[in-house]
Amino acid sequence: xxxxxxxxxxxxxxxxxxxxxxxxxxxxxxxxxxxxxxxxxxxxxxxxxxxxxxxxxxxxxxxxxxxxxxxxxxxxxxxxxxxxxxxxxxxxxxxxxxxxxxxxxxxxxxxxxxxxxxxxxxxxxxxxxxxxxxxxxxxxxxxxxxxxxxxxxxxxxxxxxxxxxxxxxxxxxxxxxxxxxxxxxxxxxxxxxxxxxxxxxxxxxxxxxxxxxxxxxxxxxxxxxxxxxxxxxxxxxxxxxxxxxxxxxxxxxxxxxxxxxxxxxxxxxxxxxxxxxxxxxxxxxxxxxxxxxxxxxxxxxxxxxxxxxxxxxxxxxxxxxxxxxxxxxxxxxxxxxxxxxxxxxxxxxxxxxxxxxxxxxxxxxxxxxxxxxxxxxxxxxxxxxxxxxxxxxxxxxxxxxxxxxxxxxxxxxxxxxxxxxxxxxxxxxxxxxxxxxxxxxxxxxxxxxxxxxxxxxxxxxxxxxxxxxxxxxxxxxxxxxxxxxxxxxxxxxxxxxxxxxxxxxxxxxxxxxxxxxxxxxxxxxxxxxxxxxxxxxxxxxxxxxxxxxxxxxxxxxxxxxxxxxxxxxxxxxxxxxxxxxxxxxxxxxxxxxxxxxxxxxxxxxxxxxxxxxxxxxxxxxxxxxxxxxxxxxx
Amino acid sequence: xxxxxxxxxxxxxxxxxxxxxxxxxxxxxxxxxxxxxxxxxxxxxxxxxxxxxxxxxxxxxxxxxxxxxxxxxxxxxxxxxxxxxxxxxxxxxxxxxxxxxxxxxxxxxxxxxxxxxxxxxxxxxxxxxxxxxxxxxxxxxxxxxxxxxxxxxxxxxxxxxxxxxxxxxxxxxxxxxxxxxxxxxxxxxxxxxxxxxxxxxxxxxxxxxxxxxxxxxxxxxxxxxxxxxxxxxxxxxxxxxxxxxxxxxxxxxxxxxxxxxxxxxxxxxxxxxxxxxxxxxxxxxxxxxxxxxxxxxxxxxxxxxxxxxxxxxxxxxxx
Numbered sequence: 009x010x011x012x013x014x015x016x017x018x019x020x021x022x023x024x025x026x027x028x029x030x031x032x033x034x035x036x037x038x039x040x041x042x043x044x045x046x047x048x049x050x051x052x053x054x055x056x057x058x059x060x061x062x063x064x065x066x067x068x069x070x071x072x073x074x075x076x077x078x079x080x081x082x083x084x085x086x087x088x089x090x091x092x093x094x095x096x097x098x099x100x101x102x103x104x105x106x107x108x109x110x111x112x113x114x115x116x117x118x119x120x121x122x123x124x125x126x127x128x129x130x131x132x133x134x135x136x137x138x139x140x141x142x143x144x145x146x147x148x149x150x151x152x153x154x155x156x157x158x159x160x161x162x163x164x165x166x167x168x169x170x171x172x173x174x175x176x177x178x179x180x181x182x183x184x185x186x187x188x189x190x191x192x193x194x195x196x197x198x199x200x201x202x203x204x205x206x207x208x209x210x211x212x213x214x215x216x217x218x219x220x221x222x223x224x225x226x227x228x229x230x231x232x233x234x235x236x237x238x239x240x241x242x243x244x245x246x247x248x249x250x251x252x253x254x255x256x257x258x259x260x261x262x263x264x265x266x267x268x269x270x271x272x273x274x275x276x277x278x279x280x281x282x283x284x285x286x287x288x289x290x291x292x293x294x295x296x297x298x299x300x301x302x303x304x305x306x307x308x309x310x311x312x313x314x315x316x317x318x319x320x321x322x323x324x325x326x327x328x329x330x331x332x333x334x335x336x337x338x339x340x341x342x343x344x345x346x347x348x349x350x351x352x353x354x355x356x357x358x359x360x361x362x363x364x365x366x367x368x369x370x371x372x373x374x375x376x377x378x379x380x381x382x383x384x385x386x387x388x389x390x391x392x393x394x395x396x397x398x399x400x401x402x403x404x405x406x407x408x409x410x411x412x413x414x415x416x417x418x419x420x421x422x423x424x425x426x427x428x429x430x431x432x433x434x435x436x437x438x439x440x441x442x443x444x445x446x447x448x449x450x451x452x453x454x455x456x457x458x459x460x461x462x463x464x465x466x467x468x469x470x471x472x473x474x475x476x477x478x479x480x481x482x483x484x485x486x487x488x489x490x491x492x493x494x495x496x497x498x499x500x501x502x503x504x505x506x507x508x509x510x511x512x513x514x515x516x517x518x519x520x521x522x523x524x525x526x527x528x529x530x531x532x533x534x535x536x537x538x539x540x541x542x543x544x545x546x547x548x549x550x551x552x553x554x555x556x557x558x559x560x561x562x563x564x565x566x567x568x569x570x571x572x573x574x575x576x577x578x579x580x581x582x583x584x585x586x587x588x589x590x591x592x593x594x595x596x597x598x599x600x601x602x603x604x605x606x607x608x609x610x611x612x613x614x615x616x617x618x619x620x621x622x623x624x625x626x627x628x629x630x631x632x633x634x635x636x637x638x639x640x641x642x
Numbered sequence: 643x644x645x646x647x648x649x650x651x652x653x654x655x656x657x658x659x660x661x662x663x664x665x666x667x668x669x670x671x672x673x674x675x676x677x678x679x680x681x682x683x684x685x686x687x688x689x690x691x692x693x694x695x696x697x698x699x700x701x702x703x704x705x706x707x708x709x710x711x712x713x714x715x716x717x718x719x720x721x722x723x724x725x726x727x728x729x730x731x732x733x734x735x736x737x738x739x740x741x742x743x744x745x746x747x748x749x750x751x752x753x754x755x756x757x758x759x760x761x762x763x764x765x766x767x768x769x770x771x772x773x774x775x776x777x778x779x780x781x782x783x784x785x786x787x788x789x790x791x792x793x794x795x796x797x798x799x800x801x802x803x804x805x806x807x808x809x810x811x812x813x814x815x816x817x818x819x820x821x822x823x824x825x826x827x828x829x830x831x832x833x834x835x836x837x838x839x840x841x842x843x844x845x846x847x848x849x850x851x852x853x854x855x856x857x858x859x860x861x862x863x864x865x866x867x868x869x870x871x872x873x874x875x876x877x878x879x880x881x882x883x884x885x886x887x888x889x890x891x892x893x894x895x896x897x898x899x900x901x902x903x904x905x906x907x908x909x910x911x912x913x914x915x916x917x918x919x920x921x922x923x924x925x926x927x928x929x930x931x932x933x934x935x936x937x938x939x940x941x942x943x944x945x946x947x948x949x950x951x952x953x954x955x956x957x958x959x960x961x
Contacts, residue, residue, distance in 0.1 A: 061957060064957045064959075065957045065958065065959060065960050066959070066960060067959040067960070202960060205960055248959070251959055252959060254956050254957070254958050255956070255957050256952055256955035256956050256957070257955055257957055258955050262955070266948070266951065266952075269944065269947070269948055269951065270944070270948050272939070272941075272944065274734060274939055275730065275733060275734055277730065294947070294951055296935045296936070296937075297937075297947040297950075297951075298937075298939060298943055298944045298947045298948070299935040299937050299938050299939035299940075299943065300935065300939070301733065301734075301933050301934075301935060303729075303733065303933070305726065305759075306755050306756065306758075306759035307755055309723065309726070310723075310725075310726035310729075310755070310756050310759070311726075313719065313720070313723040313726035313727045313730065313756075314726045314727070314729050314730040314733070315730060316719075316727055316730060317699070317717070317726065317727035317728060317729060317730020317731040317732075317733075318730035318731065318733055318734050319730070320717060320727070320730070320731060321697070321730070321731040321734055321735040321738065322734040322735060323734075325730065339720060339723075340720065340723070343719060343720050343723075347717075430957060433952055433956055434952070436944075436945045436948050436949060438941050438945070441941055441944060469715075471694065471695070471697050471715040471731070471735065471738055472694055472695060472735070472737070472738065473694060474692075474694045475694070476694065476715075477664075477693050477694060477713055477714055477715055477716075478715070478716070479664070479698075479709040479710045479712075479715070479716030479717065479718055480715075480716065480717045480718065481710070481716075481717075481718035482702075482718060482719055482720055483718065490665065490710070491710065
């Protein structure tokens with residue numbers, strides 16, 4: 009580490025002035041979207057994440073989106089195998105992945121072709137392409153490269169061929185490991201980032217590796233930087249967004265893990281499932297440092313029931329899963345509702361039904377979360393809108409679950425699970441933590457389900473409390489927790505469990521409208537689409553269009569005042585990543601149209617003709633797509 | 643699983659059988675579950691288990707009404723899911739005495755995955771599998787332990803397959819640490835077995851053959867009529883028969899509970915029912931001990947660790 013720093017110091021004095029002397033004039037940009045794509049295992053993500061972190065340190069707003077192939081080892085040089093990352097960088101607070109990319113670095117032409125075909129690149133955008141394939145000894149590869157190159161030029165892209173391999177070979181024997189740092193150097197140069205911050209970043213990410221590895225990677229970074237300086241005819245600068253406070257850069261799943269840690273929960277029971285598992289990976293690594301335990305159960309059902317058992321006997325526990333796992337947990341969730349055991353369930357939604365699209369985003373589980381489990385199973389359902397919200401939502405969920413002795417479902421999705429965004433570093437607060445487990449004697453005469461007639465709340469008897477002996481049961485039960493044989497009792501119990509939700513609803517604040525409180529069109533969204541919807545709305549508002557948006561964090565129960573907000577707009581629609589039929593299909597009419605999840609709920613509750621629009625491609629939705637839809641709607 | 647204090651108590655501090663009795667059982671007259679209930683109440687009294695520190699967890703089925711009749715804490719959970727619920731309880735509350743009541747359908751059919759993995763986790767709890775070889779509460783369907791050929795509502799021409807052997811299955815799982823079999827027609831032995839199970843540190847699995855007076859009242863008649871068909875496993879580390887029982891049950895076998903191969907042989911017998919401790923290994927670690935965090939949660943600890951974690955992700959804007 010020390011050796012590496014001193015090497016870096018020496019290099020700094022040698023290289024930095026050279027770059028300055030040759031400096032091209034940098035074009036100032038409000039924001040830019042960069043993609044780095046490669047075959048799996050070539051390190052495009054590490055390159056992009058470092059680039060993003062350097063940007064954050066330069067004060068830029070940042071949002072990164074991982075580009076993930078479905079397989080662990082997809083075939084090399086294949087369209088489907090593109091692995092990489094998108095970095096949106098702005099001189100403002102960035103809230104989503106944005107529209108098409110402005111600049112792409114590709115390690116081969118096939119992975120690039122994938123991005124072109126999926127229309128992820130802006131027309132005429134800049135492409136930096138590894139050129140070693142042009143002279144590949146396999147004539148088919150050389151031909152494929154030439155054809156793609158010609159097509160890209162033909163389509164109007166600005167293609168810069170870069171001898172990545174040739175240049176890297178000057179420094180390392182195996183350029184497949186290290187090319188990413190060469191590319192990082194190029195990007196640092198193009199975007200006028202501070203080379204020393206980049207050197208420090210490399211030292212940080214390789215901190216656990218040897219000093220030799222660090223210095224070799226710094227060498228490659230500098231080589232890339234110099235190459236760009238000498239060979240490229242353009243340069244950009246994205247000015248700082250003026251963010252001064254310390255921020256943390258994490259993805260949504262890590263934010264969930266941090267939230268679990270800071271909430272004072274002690275048990276996380278889980279079963280591996282994409283895209284939720286990385287939250288548990290993170291927790292497995294750190295949870296023990298605060299006295300917590302991650303239990304990998306034999307299946308999703310066991311994970312849920314284990315968490316229920318832990319909650320019953322102590323502090324509220326959490327189980328983390330994704331769609332198919334959530335389906336399996338529904339039985340256990342019903343038990344927790346019935347027995348009034350606090351439980352936090354995080355569902356990192358993915359494409360469904362069945363196995364669906366494991367690595368792709370969708371918001372299809374809202375109704376399943378609210379109405380799931382057989383019978384009447386009232387529970388709280390909330391959806392964070394970004395990484396920061398993931399963190400605070402888990403803390404809030406623990407508190408709500410323990411206060412109302414209920415299940416709280418936190419719906420995130422594959423988009424925020426893997427995307428990264430810096431947010432203001434949280435300041436730890438003691439009141440986030442769960443209170444100590446109550447082991448005091450139960451006062452005489454108090455019943456285990458002594459439902460308050462107004463709020464439905466009862467005292468919770470945790471095992472160990474003298475005088476509180478009773479049998480908790482998933483069967484309908486009376487106030488003494490005895491199996492209900494009296495016909496009245498079941499109805500009373502259901503009534504009181506339902507009242508708890510209403511009591512909680514009274515504490516919710518009406519969400520604020522983004523834009524004017526009245527107008528032609530109100531767009532309502534929930535979950536990870538907040539930033540994207542607001543960006544689309546902002547663009548139209550800049551043109552003078554009377555569009556506003558509303559974002560819901562609590563989906564069950566929903567805050568009061570929504571109807572009044574909706575009534576102030578001529579039209580109301582939701583934008584969701586859950587399916588809705590379109591009238592463009594001949595067979596669809598008002599009698600058979602199926603609406604997106606939230607639209608169903610708003611129509612049902614408020615008797616307002618809420619329209620909806622959806623996209624279920626599995627990709628993060630683009631502000632431009634929403635903008636087009638709203639424009640049509642107006 | 644010793645939770646009680648070592649200090650002697652005066653007579654009026656000691657709990658009686660009645661103290662452990664909650665509501666009146668609603669099992670059928672002659673149900674084997676009644677005998678199990680009596681044995682457990684006796685165990686609680688003899689061990690002087692604090693009622694608030696004792697939890698009976700059950701699934702669904704006739705057997706799983708059990709916790710309702712104990713004046714301790716209880717958790718009557720879901721069909722097949724008693725074991726994971728019990729594991730969650732034990733994980734964070736090793737101070738609690740945890741018992742599981744499950745049936746042949748609950749444990750060996752819908753809850754099979756949990757049962758197998760529970761053996762491997764080896765958490766310190768006593769699992770009683772009430773095996774009456776039939777689904778009773780849902781009115782006579784074949785269970786995994788129903789003998790082949792037995793007619794039931796779902797196998798009107800006789801059960802199609804050979805039954806699953808719960809003892810052999812349990813003895814085949816890694817980390818198995820205590821396996822016993824008891825029969826409801828020898829209650830004295832049952833008490834001895836449950837007591838040894840309770841004192842074993844780790845998961846004690848007891849298969850309890852019990853009669854269903856309503857649907858299969860005569861199933862175990864051959865064993866009741868011919869005491870030679872019940873083989874009592876005796877050993878200095880297992881059961882020791884008193885002279886009275888010894889006269890009735892002459893088929894006795896000296897079996898060392900540490901011998902797993904012999905235990906597997908004995909478990910496999912179908913005609914002769916072995917009763918006693920088939921296997922015991924006190925050296926198998928318990929999952930809750932293996933996973934117990936080396937530090938105790940305190941607000942100070944969380945604050946410090948949390949801030950250290952944040953340091954890893956923090957970016958400060960340059961300049």
